[in-house]
Amino acid sequence: MVFAADRQSDLHKIAEGLRPEFVIAVRGHVRRRPEGSLNLKMPTGEIEVEASSVEILNEAKTPPFEIVADINVNEDSRLKYRYLDLRRPPMQRNLVTRHKLIQVFREYFDRNGFVDVETPTMTRSTPGGARNYLVPSRVWPGTFYGLSESPQIFKQLLMVSGFDRYFQVVKCFRDEDLRADRQPEFTQFDLEMSFVQADDVMDVVEGGVEEAFGKLRGVKLPRPFPRMSYAEAMARFGTDKPDLRYGMELSDVSGALKETGFRVVKEVLAAGGAVKAMCAPGCGGYSRKETDALTTFVQGYGAKGLVPLKVEAEALAGQTAKFFSPAEQAALRAAVGAQEGDMIFMVADASDLAAQSLGALRMHLAEKLGMVKADEYRPLWVVDFPLFEFSKEENALVARHHPFTSPKDEDLALLDSKPLSVRAKAYDLVLNGVELGGGSIRIHRQELQRKMFTLLGISDEEARSKFSFLLDAFEFGAPPHGGIALGVDRFVMLLLGLDHIRDVIAFPKTQKAMCLMTGAPGTVTPRQLQELNVRVVAPPPKPA
RNA sequence: GGGGGUGUAGCUCAAUCGGCCAGAGCGCCAGACUGUCGAUCUGGAGGUUGCGGGUUCGAGCCCCGUCACCCUCGCCA
Numbered sequence: 001m002v003f004a005a006d007r008q009s010d011l012h013k014i015a016e017g018l019r020p021e022f023v024i025a026v027r028g029h030v031r032r033r034p035e036g037s038l039n040l041k042m043p044t045g046e047i048e049v050e051a052s053s054v055e056i057l058n059e060a061k062t063p064p065f066e067i068v069a070d071i072n073v074n075e076d077s078r079l080k081y082r083y084l085d086l087r088r089p090p091m092q093r094n095l096v097t098r099h100k101l102i103q104v105f106r107e108y109f110d111r112n113g114f115v116d117v118e119t120p121t122m123t124r125s126t127p128g129g130a131r132n133y134l135v136p137s138r139v140w141p142g143t144f145y146g147l148s149e150s151p152q153i154f155k156q157l158l159m160v161s162g163f164d165r166y167f168q169v170v171k172c173f174r175d176e177d178l179r180a181d182r183q184p185e186f187t188q189f190d191l192e193m194s195f196v197q198a199d200d201v202m203d204v205v206e207g208g209v210e211e212a213f214g215k216l217r218g219v220k221l222p223r224p225f226p227r228m229s230y231a232e233a234m235a236r237f238g239t240d241k242p243d244l245r246y247g248m249e250l251s252d253v254s255g256a257l258k259e260t261g262f263r264v265v266k267e268v269l270a271a272g273g274a275v276k277a278m279c280a281p282g283c284g285g286y287s288r289k290e291t292d293a294l295t296t297f298v299q300g301y302g303a304k305g306l307v308p309l310k311v312e313a314e315a316l317a318g319q320t321a322k323f324f325s326p327a328e329q330a331a332l333r334a335a336v337g338a339q340e341g342d343m344i345f346m347v348a349d350a351s352d353l354a355a356q357s358l359g360a361l362r363m364h365l366a367e368k369l370g371m372v373k374a375d376e377y378r379p380l381w382v383v384d385f386p387l388f389e390f391s392k393e394e395n396a397l398v399a400r401h402h403p404f405t406s407p408k409d410e411d412l413a414l415l416d417s418k419p420l421s422v423r424a425k426a427y428d429l430v431l432n433g434v435e436l437g438g439g440s441i442r443i444h445r446q447e448l449q450r451k452m453f454t455l456l457g458i459s460d461e462e463a464r465s466k467f468s469f470l471l472d473a474f475e476f477g478a479p480p481h482g483g484i485a486l487g488v489d490r491f492v493m494l495l496l497g498l499d500h501i502r503d504v505i506a507f508p509k510t511q512k513a514m515c516l517m518t519g520a521p522g523t524v525t526p527r528q529l530q531e532l533n534v535r536v537v538a539p540p541p542k543p544a
Numbered sequence: 545g546g547g548g549g550u551g552u553a554g555c556u557c558a559a560u561c562g563g564c565c566a567g568a569g570c571g572c573c574a575g576a577c578u579g580u581c582g583a584u585c586u587g588g589a590g591g592u593u594g595c596g597g598g599u600u601c602g603a604g605c606c607c608c609g610u611c612a613c614c615c616u617c618g619c620c621a
Contacts, residue, residue, distance in 0.1 A: 002579080019572095020571095033579085033580095034579080036579080036580090037579050037580065037581095038580085039580055039581065041580095041581095042580095042581080045580090045581090048579095062554070062571075062572060063554085063571095064554055064555075065554075065555055065556095065571090066555075066570080066571070066582095068582085071555080071556090072555085072556060073555060073556080074550095074551085074555085074556095074613070074614095075613055075614065076551095076612075076613055076614095077554090077555080079613090126621090127621095128621050129620085129621035130619090130620055130621070131619085131620085149620090149621085150621095152621090174620060175620095176619055176620040177618085177619060177620075178620095179615085179616080179620090180614085180615070180616090182620070300547070300548090300616075300617065301617070302617080302618095398621070399621050400621075401621065402621040403621070404621095405621090456621095500614095510612085510613065510614090511613075511614065511615090512612085512613085514612095516612095516613090
């Protein structure tokens with residue numbers, strides 16, 4: 001923009017008063033910059049506008065932070081002045097990418113015969129699963145709607161209704177604690193299909209994911225996506241959402257240490273636990289301080305300790321190395337493929353806990369050692385999840401996915417005898433260690449659904465009162481069906497290589513579920529409460 | 545509910561062992577200068593060190609409490 005000082009002094013005077021973020025209208029001629037004035041570092045560096053008029057449409061206060069691409073500002077300020085934060089180019093890009101992803105999905109699923117049907121956001125609060133946000137009913141004093149944590153039951157009913165391919169971009173609400181990749185309200189790409197097997201759902205979803213990465217990222221994902229059983233994922237990676245971009249896989253070395261003299265390990269094995277090990281390449285030089293920090297790290301996951309063993313040319317070294325015989329040391333090295341200069345880490349504990357804590361350490365070390373390749377994408381289906389898990393809290397079986405998930409046909413016989421061994425027709429889509437979505441083939445026969453409720457300790461009466469409509473519906477010819485829901489927010493994060501879900505949501509909430517811009521949640525007037533027949537027993541929190 | 549981190553000017557940070565009037569860069573304001581654009585030069589304004597209490601001759605720093613933000617375990621069928 002050029003405002004000639006000599007010829008148009010009025011214009012120049014106005015231009016001098018312009019400040020950052022002013023809204024202006026300029027009329028003028030676009031022209032090539034004179035030789036010597038080109039600036040090839042700027043996208044518009046070869047041209048300029050010679051202004052013939054300028055009007056200030058609106059002035060702007062100095063913003064609380066600069067509106068530039070790279071800022072390093074408190075999250076508080078960004079969230080309080082979110083409308084300014086969103087002016088910044090990276091945030092614009094994030095939301096545009098989000099928009100484009102949804103466009104690609106809609107177009108893809110429309111092309112494949114899916115019908116977009118909206119389901120209620122205000123519905124019944126359902127037992128089990130995520131805590132619901134509640135909405136008091138004015139018309140029916142003392143009753144509440146629950147905000148939908150997912151359209152699960154409705155989409156199943158749509159299958160009964162004959163919409164054999166349904167999809168929806170839908171807001172879901174869960175009143176649970178937040179994380180870097182979790183917000184209380186988030187968006188799912190939800191779909192359900194009739195007359196399908198798990199393979200059919202996975203295939204059609206892969207197509208959409210492939211298309212999204214191709215169009216939005218220029219990345220060709222390998223089809224079909226590889227699959228791995230839950231059991232294998234836990235054994236090799238200590239997690240049900242493994243990041244395949246790096247190695248450092250876990251090994252179970254319980255067998256090799258069966259006869260060990262190391263008391264800690266011996267006791268764990270005697271108690272039915274397991275010893276898991278992994279090899280951290282080139283980490284043999286870690287100091288005591290460093291390995292102590294890693295011990296603290298795994299203890300955060302409930303492990304009692306971490307055994308570091310330095311891999312030297314002839315033997316293993318370290319505080320506890322002397323407890324392991326030469327044969328055991330050789331077996332350990334072989335099991336994890338350790339080379340001289342590496343460090344072997346072991347956790348001895350209850351099998352799952354050992355795997356999970358070491359799995360977490362694996363991710364931690366990969367990050368620390370720079371083994372994570374940012375531009376690589378490794379999708380994976382994790383399948384054959386357990387149908388149930390045992391809840392210590394409730395001292396009962398609970399559904400790992402949800403109570404409408406079908407058991408695998410070959411495991412039906414185990415429902416009564418060994419329910420914890422029953423696998424589900426469930427599948428999770430995992431990409432670079434992020435759970436992108438999960439789904440299952442559902443139970444479509446009333447008898448099996450009743451059986452599930454029984455096993456889950458849900459009485460006939462309770463099932464009838466909470467899910468009668470679903471059980472009723474299954475009596476009117478429900479087709480076999482299944483589906484999946486993908487996390488739209490997380491998908492966008494992955495496309496953009498971001499670590500925080502807040503950066504792909506226009507107006508997100510803080511970790512304490514507050515909106516720093518609007519101040520939500522807030523108190524309401526006594527009149528509003530009275531209309532809703534709601535009495536507040538806790539005082540409102542004191543402001544900071 | 546638990547663990548960890550952070551909180552000093554509008555923004556990002558500094559401040560030795562607890563010690564002189566809490567500093568710097570950016571931004572902001574004023575002036576000068578200026579066809580290279582994150583200009584430059586000169587000058588200036590700007591502080592309840594998150595909040596409350598305590599210890600001390602003296603607290604940004606130590607102690608107790610509290611609030612907020614971030615990461616995380618539990619939680620998220």
